Every structure is written in C-alpha cells, then in structure tokens.
Amino acid sequence: MDLFEETNDWETKLTPILKKYKGRKHPLEYQNLYQLMIMVVLSAQDSDANINSISPALFETFPNMKSLASSSVENLIPHISKVRNFGTKANWLIEIAQTIQENKNIPLTMETLTALKGIGRKSANVIMREAGVPPEGIIADLHVIRVAPRIGLITESKDGNKVEKQLMQILPKTIWDEIGMAFSFLGREICRPKPKCEECPINSICNYYRINR
Template sequence: MDLFETKNDWEAKLVPILEKYKGQKHPLDYENLYQLLVMVVLSAQDSDANINKIAPALFETFPNMESLSVSNVDALIPYISKVRNFGTKASWLIDIAQTIQKDENIPLTMNSLTALKGIGRKSANVIMREAGVPAEGIIADLHVIRVSPRIGLIPENQDGNKVEKQLMQILPKSIWGEIGLAISFLGRQICRPKPKCPECPINMICEYYKINPIV
C-alpha cells in the first residue's frame, strides 16, 4: 500500500469523528483572538478549566494587547498566580504584547506565531484553527498523543512535535485543520485513560478495541 492509499484509507476511517466534532470551538472559553492567544500561552502544562476560571478577571484588567503591552510582569502576576509556571508565562505574555502591540497585529502563520515567546507548534496550530486560516500542521495535545497510538494511527510517542510530524505524514492535508481537535475531543470525552469503548464512533477501526472488545 503506498502513502497516498494510506492517507485516503485513514481519512475514510476517521470520518465519524470528523463529522461528530467538525467546527466545534476549542474548550478554552475565549471571546476574541487576543484572548485566545493569551489563554493558549497560559494553558501550557495546565488545564483549560483552570485557565477559563481565571480569565474573566484577567481580561477585565487587560482587555487587549495594547493594555498588556504597557504593563509589566509584577502587575500581571496577581491575575495568573494560580496558573502553573505563572512567573515564566507572565514574562512571555509581556514580551509578546510588547512585540505585537495591538490586537490587529496578531500573526496567523506557523513561522510568525512560533517566533513569539511561549508559543510552540501545538499552540500555533490551535490559534490558526480557531482563526479559520489554512492549517500548516495538526494539533497534537496530550489527548492526541494518548489516543493516536491507541487507535493504531501511529506508534506510541510522548513527544508532541514528533507525534504531529507522524500524523502529517499519514493524514491528508485536507483534514489537518480539523482532525487534531477531533481526536482531542474524542480523548476528552470518550477515549479517556480508562476508555468508554462501546460509545466510541470509531471503535470498529481501533486497534485497542480489537484486543479489548469489552471494556
């Protein structure tokens, strides 16, 4: 089987989750691109739920990139002190704001986003997906890292960038923008560490389910 056939085969197998989760908003409860960028940076190694909790007070004080750009780390920290690695993230956010200056200057390409402090490929993929621009990669968060090997898409690997590269090699570019978050939602809702296999819309193509048909 050549790579083209493999890509088409996997696209067909993943249609049920692409359809189930297509167009769903990311779990971060943002209202605009500025808020999304800030929340994505804060959510690294932390939970979306925790970031959603601290966001209202944060954005009441810092409503846009311009207000953040004229602030400083000490002023920002009280609003994000319950976030993991808040000191480092405060420095990143002030640096980003001083670089970008205004909301309308937020970049939307992989290279320009990953050039900013605290934004790696995963974060950039999330921002680009939510902004509706053409995908240059695939979101590979903790759920995607866990679920992709389990269903048989790729070998097991804990490195997000390597997982993304493997997924990009096996999946057609036409679904890059949606498939990462579709797998992530599957991992959040159904394919948990202790999976709910009978509820899964792709259990019949899943390698794990073939070995563990009753869970």
C-alpha cells in the same frame, strides 16, 4: 494485519469523528483572537478549566494587547498567580504583547507564531485552527498523544512534535484543520485514560478496541 500497516483511506475511516466534532470551538472560553492567544500560552501544563476560571478578571484588567503591552510582569502576576509556572508565563506574555502591540498585529502563520515566546507548534496550531486560517500542521495535545497510537495510526510517543510529524505524514492535508481537535475531543469525552470503547464512533477501526474487547 495491524491497522498501522494498512494503506486504506484514513480520511474515510475517521469520518465519524470528523463529522461529530467538526467546527466545535476549543474548550478555552475566549471571546476574540487576543484572548485566545493569551489563554493558550497560559494553558501550557495547566487545565483549560483553570484558565477559563481566571480569565474574566484577567481580561477585565487587560482587555486588549495594547493594555498588556503597556503593563509589566509585576502587574500581571497577581492576575495569573493560580496558573502553573505563572512567573515564566508572565514574562512570556509581556514580551509577546510588547512585540505585537495591538490586536490587529496578531500573526497567523506557523513561522510567525512560533517565533513568539511561549508558543510552540501545538499552541500555534490551536490558534490557527480557531482563527480559521489554512492549517500548516495538526494539533497534537496530550489527548491526541494518547488517542492516535491507540487507534493504530502512529507509533506511541510522548513528544507532541513527533506525534504531529507522524500524523502529517499519514493524514491528508484536507483534514489537518479538524482532525487534531477531533482526536482531542474524542480523548476528552470517550477515549480517556480508562476508555469508554463501546461508545466510540470509530471503535470498528481501532487497534486498542480490537485487542481489548
């Protein structure tokens, strides 16, 4: 019988990765909530490493939401020109800053975050997780999209929102805050496109490992 069809306790099955990655900070090297929000928007379709490399100079020029709000797209672009889709993202960031105005006004609910330009459910889930507020969803980045179907949790999909919806239907809310990043870290380190299955702490419950070992 496929794991997907089982009704066993997924929270127990996934405990090894929940313990391994619990509380680990997101790979974006942010110092505060303002920096995190800006970096999350910039990281869409780009690598965390690239965003980390351009961020120190960016935040030296724009240290807070207020300084960004009083600037312009033209002034911002030179600082993010190495980022994919920098023109569109510059427009998004200036609009976000002018909407929020100050760091203290940064919203922390799914509804208020996704109302901002350039912030979808995945980005909102990351921001909320890092801020330590109660989860309203599960992070479904490209690593989660690869890992969750391999395990046998969900059916395969390239659509992050569909993956998130499936996971929310299967996994208890008690682990929503950590399981997305746990899958993401597992995907970055072990369950890569060419996976290192022998090193995986949950290979005993994994469909992919059962079929391919």
